[in-house]
Amino acid sequence: MNIRKLVWQEFKHRKSQLISGLLAITLGIAVIVGIRTISVVSEKAVAINLDNLGANILVLPQATTVDNYYTADIDAPTIPEEYVDRIVSSAIPGVDNLSPKLTRRIIINNQKVVLTGILPKNEISSKPLWQKSGLLGKDNTASCAPDNVNNTDLGYKDEKLQRKVIDSLGANECFVGSTIAKSLQLNENSKTDILGSSFIVRRILNETGTADDDRIFVHLYKAQELLKIDKQVSAIEIMGCCSAISDGLLSKLRNVLPDTRITTIGQIVSTQIQTNNMMNKVSLIFLVIIIFVGGISIGNFMWANVNERRREIGMLKMIGFRKGIIYQLFLIKASILGVIGGITGFILGTVAAMWLGPKLAGLSVNPLPEMLLYSLIISVLISLLGALIPTYIASRIEPFSNMQEA
Amino acid sequence: MILSVKNLNKKYQHQDGLVDALKEMSFDIPKGNFVTITGASGSGKTTLLLALAGLISISSGEISFKGFRIDKANDQQLSKYRMDNIGFVMQNFALIPYLTAIENVMLPLATHKLKNSQRISKASELLELVGLGNRKNHLPRELSSGQQQRVAIARALVNEPSIILADEPTGNLDPSLSVDILNLLKSINADKGITILMVTHNPSAADYGNFKIRLDNGSLN
Numbered sequence: 001m002n003i004r005k006l007v008w009q010e011f012k013h014r015k016s017q018l019i020s021g022l023l024a025i026t027l028g029i030a031v032i033v034g035i036r037t038i039s040v041v042s043e044k045a046v047a048i049n050l051d052n053l054g055a056n057i058l059v060l061p062q063a064t065t066v067d068n069y070y071t072a073d074i075d076a077p078t079i080p081e082e083y084v085d086r087i088v089s090s091a092i093p094g095v096d097n098l099s100p101k102l103t104r105r106i107i108i109n110n111q112k113v114v115l116t117g118i119l120p121k122n123e124i125s126s127k128p129l130w131q132k133s134g135l136l137g138k139d140n141t142a143s144c145a146p147d148n149v150n151n152t153d154l155g156y157k158d159e160k161l162q163r164k165v166i167d168s169l170g171a172n173e174c175f176v177g178s179t180i181a182k183s184l185q186l187n188e189n190s191k192t193d194i195l196g197s198s199f200i201v202r203r204i205l206n207e208t209g210t211a212d213d214d215r216i217f218v219h220l221y222k223a224q225e226l227l228k229i230d231k232q233v234s235a236i237e238i239m240g241c242c243s244a245i246s247d248g249l250l251s252k253l254r255n256v257l258p259d260t261r262i263t264t265i266g267q268i269v270s271t272q273i274q275t276n277n278m279m280n281k282v283s284l285i286f287l288v289i290i291i292f293v294g295g296i297s298i299g300n301f302m303w304a305n306v307n308e309r310r311r312e313i314g315m316l317k318m319i320g321f322r323k324g325i326i327y328q329l330f331l332i333k334a335s336i337l338g339v340i341g342g343i344t345g346f347i348l349g350t351v352a353a354m355w356l357g358p359k360l361a362g363l364s365v366n367p368l369p370e371m372l373l374y375s376l377i378i379s380v381l382i383s384l385l386g387a388l389i390p391t392y393i394a395s396r397i398e399p400f401s402n403m404q405e406a
Numbered sequence: 407m408i409l410s411v412k413n414l415n416k417k418y419q420h421q422d423g424l425v426d427a428l429k430e431m432s433f434d435i436p437k438g439n440f441v442t443i444t445g446a447s448g449s450g451k452t453t454l455l456l457a458l459a460g461l462i463s464i465s466s467g468e469i470s471f472k473g474f475r476i477d478k479a480n481d482q483q484l485s486k487y488r489m490d491n492i493g494f495v496m497q498n499f500a501l502i503p504y505l506t507a508i509e510n511v512m513l514p515l516a517t518h519k520l521k522n523s524q525r526i527s528k529a530s531e532l533l534e535l536v537g538l539g540n541r542k543n544h545l546p547r548e549l550s551s552g553q554q555q556r557v558a559i560a561r562a563l564v565n566e567p568s569i570i571l572a573d574e575p576t577g578n579l580d581p582s583l584s585v586d587i588l589n590l591l592k593s594i595n596a597d598k599g600i601t602i603l604m605v606t607h608n609p610s611a612a613d614y615g616n617f618k619i620r621l622d623n624g625s626l627n
Contacts, residue, residue, distance in 0.1 A: 001505075001512035001525060013504030315500040318461065319514050320489025320565075322482060400461040 024297030028290035029345020037353035039279035057238035060261045078232035097239035117223025120169035173202040179213040195226040298386030306394045317399030334387035342379030409435040414467035442615030449621040451605040460484035493562025493570040497577035499554040501546040508542040532560035552583035572604040
């Protein structure tokens, strides 16, 4: 018989009380775990979807507007291609992908076409520094979401994304947007003439509903040669992590490239940030509710327990148990309640998230093992806080209550 | 002397004013005696026992246990004093209902640095002594009242006390069981030399004592 055994025996003796005491804390932790698990996966899914939409930061020449860039204004100014190196060598965190582009409106067979020069993967291979930075051609990942979620489970099914991971593009090869392919009657492997050079159509891109449908993509260096704009680009598209953007990524980029216009594609970024913030706020609100409800529930349970055991506590103090030992008795009990509540709450919340995630949010939810640690910490803290006042009262019970009742 | 009491006074605050529970009480108890404390209801018997155990503070006077001033000790010192030197036997047995007989007996050892096997061996030995060797794993509700009081006596002995304070130990027992318990206490006093202070209102129980204190309205009679 020692203190832990005494606590354990008391638990066994009052099983129904134990279950009712655990109910609130278990359900509370389950709600937190469920919401948090779904929100983490949801954040990841949002991040990936937004990544699929493309870059969220544009680096443009100072005098250019976003409209100029998208309409490929023939007179639009350019910036040196060397600016890509500057961004890469500055190693600013939160820059997921860089894509320098040169765009100009040209005429092919009497039709207006936007010629876009891009850097495919084989060019990147020759520049290890660019590879490390996640420059065009790196497998796409979304750094905005937590690292532990398995990206492959969520899948990159969007065809639009594939254009960013083009393996190679020869000097006389091109990709053609779906709309322009129809109007120029081009097929894969057919030939077309661009500004006096013959090109083989390597691929017709799937319809995206964006300006890309009206574009022909060639290698950046070939575009520079054809357009006679050496070592210049129209813009550098950056896929920046949204949380990094809210942490000042833009101003860091402006410090590196002071003579450029750096802008976010505001709606995309704000949507992601708002979604993430909303989920985090919901988790936080539930956490506060659970601290109150769980703490009060545990406190109520412990209070009832102390009242029921007044004679027993009095007897323990009578035979020489110090106040500290009485504290131990109740705080060990509260900790055990917290541990059991944390584990059962984690299991219940995770199962609920895995079951409800696909039904409610269309998300495939995997368990987040690190949530077990958070569940345990929160649950034990709530239990200890709830037990503090009843424990204090227990320690002050008069030791001679047995004699008085005799 | 194992216990010395000098000019002990205890006053209670009551809605009608101060009540003198114990008045100018002085006595010495030699080691190894079987002391009975008798008196009418409200005469201060239990109050005296509480004061000797350091369970209540006194208004004035001195109480010493082998020179240790109980009346001047703090909470921690008093807890240690009781844990190391006192065994308690109550009228209501004061057993924990969800612990078996042997677990109840081991309870005072819960905070001692002993191996569990040592605790079990000591408690088993004492249960044998009180005639309950075959009831070690019974819960209190599975034992008769006489057996429960025997478990309480075994528990009082487990920390090898110098004194046993017994508050109406036969109050809840029928006459034949009362005799058994009183005989058990007498034999413990004789065999182990443990000083016993027993509060009782039963005149025949009081006859077991070789040192008798009779209280009358808070004073020694």
